[in-house]
Amino acid sequence: MTGAFRWTYTVGDFENGMAEFEWVDIPWFGSDLNMMIVTIDTGSIELSLNGNYHGLGLDVSLHFVDDLLPNRPVAIDLATSKFHVEQGISYQGSVIDGAVHHDPQLALTMSGTCTQPTFTIEGVTTQRPVALLYAFGTGSQVIPAGYPCAGTVLGLDASTRLGVTLQADAAGLAQLSTTVPPGACGRVYLQALDLSSCGLSPVLPLL
Secondary structure, eight states, X not given: OEEEEEEEOOTTOGGGOEEEEEEEEBTTTBSOGGXXXXXXXXXXXXXXXXXXXXXXXXXXXXXXXXXXOTTSOEEBOTTTOEEEEEESEEXXXXXXXXXXOOOOOOEEEEEEOSSSEEEEEESOOTTOEEEEEEEXXXXXXXXXXXXXXXXXXXXXXXXXXXXXXXXXXXXXXXXXXXXXXXXGTTTOEEEEEETTTOOBOOOEEOO
């Protein structure tokens, strides 16, 4: 079974978020999400048949070894995860391998005012550093040799500078509340760089 789901949550409240499959493909069954009842939480994924169909059945139960987090893979518990697919012929058994992997792209958001902002970076490698970069224009500046993540193509121009390095917490979250000179408003662009995975956030204008 393969697929991808999106987890939507409020910053600082990941465990109470909501998940929805963007796509899924189940052997012997197919990929029609309209035929499935899907339940996803931080500990498991459950899929069953939406309705009653002659000769057709679906019951997939995937349990995680650890709680799901936005910034690390989590293995499927092979001892408790099961599947049963009915498609004229019955296919059932235990899961022999698998994991849920996170999307490495960072999310950089800003709250507050331009001169007194709070920057929030999500999806950072757990308890690892993340750099908040700034520049006076967008572009495709390449990080030069001798620096962390050398060769990475930024979304900023050659004026790029390191603003600050932050440490992510156990949920992959880093925050910074600061004061910004009024003259920077509307003139500065920011981008977050995970110094472990070299993943980048989209560019954020300081407005």
